[in-house]
Amino acid sequence: KSAYHRDTWAEIDLQAIKHNVVEMKNHLNNKEVFAVVKADAYGHGEKEVAEAALNAGASRLAVAVFDEALRLREHFPEVPILVMGWTAPQYVRLAAQNNITLTAFQTEWVNQAKSYLKGEPLSIHLKVDTGMGRIGIRSVEEAYDVIRACDNTSIKITGVFTHFATADESDLLYYQQQLGAFKQWLKQVKPHLPDDLTVHIGNSAAAMRFPDDMYDGVRFGISMYGLYPSPTVKGEQPIKLKPAFSLYSRLIHVKKVHKGDAISYGATYKAQDEEWIGTIPIGYGDGWIRKLQDFSALVDGNKCPIVGRICMDQSMIKLNRPYELGTKVTLIGEDQNAFVSMDDAAEHLETINYEIPCILGQRIPRFYIT
Numbered sequence: 126k127s128a129y130h131r132d133t134w135a136e137i138d139l140q141a142i143k144h145n146v147v148e149m150k151n152h153l154n155n156k157e158v159f160a161v162v163k164a165d166a167y168g169h170g171e172k173e174v175a176e177a178a179l180n181a182g183a184s185r186l187a188v189a190v191f192d193e194a195l196r197l198r199e200h201f202p203e204v205p206i207l208v209m210g211w212t213a214p215q216y217v218r219l220a221a222q223n224n225i226t227l228t229a230f231q232t233e234w235v236n237q238a239k240s241y242l243k244g245e246p247l248s249i250h251l252k253v254d255t256g257m258g259r260i261g262i263r264s265v266e267e268a269y270d271v272i273r274a275c276d277n278t279s280i281k282i283t284g285v286f287t288h289f290a291t292a293d294e295s296d297l298l299y300y301q302q303q304l305g306a307f308k309q310w311l312k313q314v315k316p317h318l319p320d321d322l323t324v325h326i327g328n329s330a331a332a333m334r335f336p337d338d339m340y341d342g343v344r345f346g347i348s349m350y351g352l353y354p355s356p357t358v359k360g361e362q363p364i365k366l367k368p369a370f371s372l373y374s375r376l377i378h379v380k381k382v383h384k385g386d387a388i389s390y391g392a393t394y395k396a397q398d399e400e401w402i403g404t405i406p407i408g409y410g411d412g413w414i415r416k417l418q419d420f421s422a423l424v425d426g427n428k429c430p431i432v433g434r435i436c437m438d439q440s441m442i443k444l445n446r447p448y449e450l451g452t453k454v455t456l457i458g459e460d461q462n463a464f465v466s467m468d469d470a471a472e473h474l475e476t477i478n479y480e481i482p483c484i485l486g487q488r489i490p491r492f493y494i495t
């Protein structure tokens with residue numbers, strides 16, 4: 126349960142989510158946009174983001190895990206929902222009863238699945254591995270086996286898809302190889318598949334950079350949240366995105382320390398002079414991990430470095446002057462005309478922006494700006 130009685134919170138701008146969906150739909154001249162809301166909508170809140178994305182023109186929801194699909198089905202009784210990951214065959218009946226589309230790519234899985242179905246129609250999308258090397262069919266022969274296993278069963282192939290490993294990079298060779306492999310695969314397998322198939326191959330990067338390659342729809346994840354998939358794509362600015370996620374806290378303690386005074390565990394930080402130190406109620410117990418030490422937060426538009434070791438529930442920042450208790454601290458987002466972005470935090474942590482909102486835990490309540 127989120128601690129609502131603590132001055133640390135996230136704000137999710139649903140107008141930004143809608144803006145990004147509309148931008149993508151226009152960019153694709155109205156192909157389908159599947160809102161990828163797995164991992165609690167990349168940490169933004171699955172229900173609220175799904176609703177905003179659907180209102181803005183997304184036509185389907187895509188998740189990674191069957192339980193995410195079951196939860197969303199509670200709120201969205203009619204929307205097509207695709208589970209993009211592997212689901213154990215013993216759950217196919219529950220999937221069929223909830224009209225949830227699963228991903229299939231193994232003949233053995235199909236054979237087991239049909240033994241659990243009692244005639245209910247189960248929708249599946251075939252996953253083709255053209256080079257992501259994670260899950261998926263890797264040859265035409267494999268495809269024939271899987272398709273044959275579905276024959277005369279209640280398992281209906283309603284889509285095929287593949288996933289790109291390098292669509293966000295400057296070197297396009299591997300992307301082109303995957304695209305070529307998929308086209309070749311589809312040309313050979315299509316005659317054995319139903320006509321009204323949904324074909325979708327692109328993530329945010331491919332959809333933004335190569336909209337004409339995109340077949341029927343795109344699986345829109347990171348950029349629906351207003352984040353570019355990589356510095357390369359950010360540099361190209363194929364569409365203008367609005368970041369949705371902001372993270373705030375408030376000063377709960379302010380003190381003046383003298384030269385040589387130590388801050389936090391290990392006494393690793395020593396004040397270099399008389400300094401004003403602020404304490405904020407966020408720590409690695411919230412996913413604000415220890416490696417964020419020396420990253421900066423904004424107070425009154427000023428960059429204030431995180432000094433000393435980050436604790437489980439609290440962190441210290443060096444202030445540019447004394448501030449009142451309760452003064453707002455911007456950890457991610459805009460403060461006056463200064464801005465700390467998800468990309469800044471990712472760069473500091475030597476990771477990608479995707480990871481940051483996902484690791485911010487449920488002790489940080491998410492509030493929604495509609």
Ligand SMILES: Cc1ncc(COP(=O)(O)O)c(CNc2conc2O)c1O
Nearest residue numbers: 161209288328329344345346347354479
């Ligand atoms: C199969 C599949 N399709 C679409 C997306 C959306 O990609 P985007 O967020 O770049 O638009 C993902 C994201 N998968 C992951 C994102 O980060 N790690 C992943 O495995 C995915 O796994």
